[in-house]
Amino acid sequence: MTVRRAVPAAVAPTALDVPAPHTIARRSRRAAVILGALLVLAVGTALLAACVGSVGVPLAETLRVLTGQPTLDPQMGVLLTDIRLPRVATAAVAGAGLAVAGLVMQTLFSNPLADPYILGVSSGAGLGVAVVTIGSGSAASAFAAAVGGSGRLGVVGAAAVGAGAVLALVLLLGRWVRSVVALLIIGVMIGAVAGAGVSLLLAFADPARAQKFVLWGLGSVAGTDWPDLVLLAPVVLAGIVLAGTLSRSLNVLLLGERYAESMGVAVRRVRGLAITATALIAGAVTAFCGPIAFLGIAVPHLARLALGSSDHRVLVPGCALLGAAVCQLCAVVAQLPGQDGVLPLNVTTAVIGAPVVVAVLLRSRRLSAGAVT
């Protein structure tokens, strides 16, 4: 009976304007401060990446180029505008995109190990690239000719076609699939079939051409020029913005698809849009940079820890900024051998990043799709 007496006063519909609890206000202020810090980090790492390389560039020269003033050393100006800055911009775009795509996939599949490639997009891109770089026979040459030859343009085109084909297949099959787990399995199976195609091509490939394919698979942000970026940046940005518009739905999806549906989320539509955003990002980045590993899975976890939140409205910008910063750092480390050459990007992302993530996870108690806590 105590319950009966205690509740009605609180139950009565109240028109009182209840102010925001202090905790909510404090949390959002804290998130804003951390996002500001991540922005500083992203800009700082970008400047660092512009200055570090086979030839060191003074920070003052970099700032002159960025502000449109002539450099003291003309050669530095050419180096910065033609080589360094495209590389820095590519790293920022790729890092930001892959981190956001990884976040979206981890939430969509409620799986802490999900990454942007989980639906087989990179495997499709890889098969496309394998066909143009190492394929032989009339069909392969016809495909290569259609996507722009077996040169750089052809590689980009083939990767885009492969990624797009996988996306179309996943979305098509997704129309009949109710459960997201089944969709995940379909993605993995498509990836396996594409991977088998690559293996088949590699088995009969001329070693020199196989080498070219292997190099593509190591990932790089160094091969892009400004015309590439004109294509890459808007596509990735569109994917990030699309993911951002899904933030509120993704928050509700943290409770699971059933709850989300009962709370007014059009789950299938959100699923389709999330997959599209991820495929735009992963497809474009893979086409220009190869399959850059690790960032997409690790950065979302680091961003959740940094922001102390599972709210996608702060996690999407947080992942974009942190992803850009981490990718810059990995690219800088890849340049460290200096005159002796460049490390493969996937080596640095894994060798630097994996221990960091493991250390962070070991200090925390639990790994989950929503967060590490």
Added chain:
Amino acid sequence: MSAATRTAVGLRLHGLSVGYRGGLGHSHRNTRTIVADLSLTADPGAVTMLLGPNGSGKSTLLRTVACLQPALAGRVEVDGADLTRMSPRMRARSLAVVLTERFDPGLLTGGEVVALGRHPHLGASGSLSPADRAAVANALAVMHAEDLAPVRVAELSDGQRQRIMVARALAQQPRLLVLDEPTAFLDAPARIELLERLRVIAAARDIAVVLSTHDVETALRAGGVAWLICPGADRRTVISGRIEDLAADGAINVAFDSTAVTFHPDSGTFRLR
């Protein structure tokens, strides 16, 4: 009590058939009907309990009422509007559910989860208005969960988590609240307390509350109207009535008795034969 008011007429099932369609292509050959042609009413301002043994199709019926599973035929009406024809967003303003399934809450706090209940009401900006905040605060207060608001859901006990999930459903300000086995993980005092609290909420908000349970003993103690899933000659049927009457006239025996155990209406308990 206020079932006679014009707008609040509660939940009405019209010729509802529940079951599973076949796989790809929805061929009728594989359709499995569990209960057919149900016409039932759950009044606003009261709690209606859906009773049936495990495996009797309780959850399937409840999920269909909650539009989480398509009906084979018929309509699910709340205050005169057909839920099955609404967009998810409009439906979520009429209907809220509390499910048994667990999810990974990540870093979400209790307050954040309850605030997610405002999702179907939010405008394009997505920010909570004072009215939204009031609904959240009210829902937390009703469930005595204000102290859980700043705590991460991952750190809550089953019972506390349950209170947060019910508060989230109330923040949706639904006309119908559906709960699937809400008492399953609670101890005996907490079970009675939850049922009593739901009764108070139903009355105060004049909404229909439907919950499923296989716990006949607690349900009988709480009293009220029940829908009982009974095995029929051809197919299962659902009979509606006051739970005391269902116990007295032997309907609960028909639904629940096994070769080893029988229900004693006098004591309201199950005993070995």
